[in-house]
Amino acid sequence: MASTTPSGRNESVLPRLLSVVSVGVVLLLLAPTPTPAKPFKIGDIIGALADVAKDTFQQGEIELFGHYCIYRREPHIKSLELYYRSEVRCPGWTSIIGRSDDRQNPTHSESEAEKDFVIKAVAKGLVTKEEAAAYF
Template identity: 35%
Template sequence: MRGSVLTGLCVAAVVLCVYLPQPCEAQWQALVGPLIEKVSGLWHNDTVDFMGRECKFRRSPKIKRWELYHEGKFWCPGWAPFSGNSSKRSRSGSLEEATRDFVRQAFEKGLITEADAKLWLKI
C-alpha cells in the first residue's frame, strides 16, 4: 500500500511539473550565453616576449578534491627544452608560479644570469 501511494505522488508531481507554466520559460537562452563565456574563460593561451624571446603560456582548469584549480604552463620553444608548471587555486597565480618555475630551471641550467633570476624569483 505504501509503495503505491508513493508512486502515485511521484507521478502526480511529474505531471504537475510538466503541465504547469514555468516562471523561467523561454529565458534559458539568457542564461546560456553568460555561462558559456564564464566557462570558456577558464582556458587561456597566449604568447609573450620574455627576456627578448617569444614564449608561450597556457592556463587550464582542473578539479582536485572537488575544488577548482588552475594549471599553468610556461615554455619558450627553440630556447629552452623544458617548461615551467604549476597548479594553483588562483588563475593569475598559476601563470605567475609557472613563470617562476621556468626561471628557476633556466637559472639552474645556466640559460639566464643570477641578476635576471633575482628579478623574477625575488631572492
C-alpha cells in the same frame, strides 16, 4: 473556552489563537509577491558556460629574457574545488617547461609557472641569477 496550563492556571485559548493568526496575516501581507519565473532557455546556460570557459581557459604569448614564449592555463577539479594548471614554454629558445598545479587563483597559477620556468632556466645556465631576480 478555558484550558488548564501545566502550572495549573486557567487561560483562554482564544486570545492566543487570535494573536498567532494575526501575526501570520501580517507576515503574509509584508511578504514580497512572487514574480513569474523566466522561461527556461538553454541558450542562456550555454552562454554562461561559454563566459566561464573564456575566463578559465587562457592561452597567450609573453616575452621572457627577450625570447618569444607562450603560456597556457586550464582549470581542473580537485576535492570538489576549482584549481588551475599553467604551463610556460619558449619553443624557439629551449625545451624547458615551467609548470604550476593546484592553484586556486588563475593569476597565481600563471606567475608560479613563469617562476618555475625561470628557476629551470637558471639551473640550465640559460640566464644568470641576477637576470632572474626580477621574477622573484
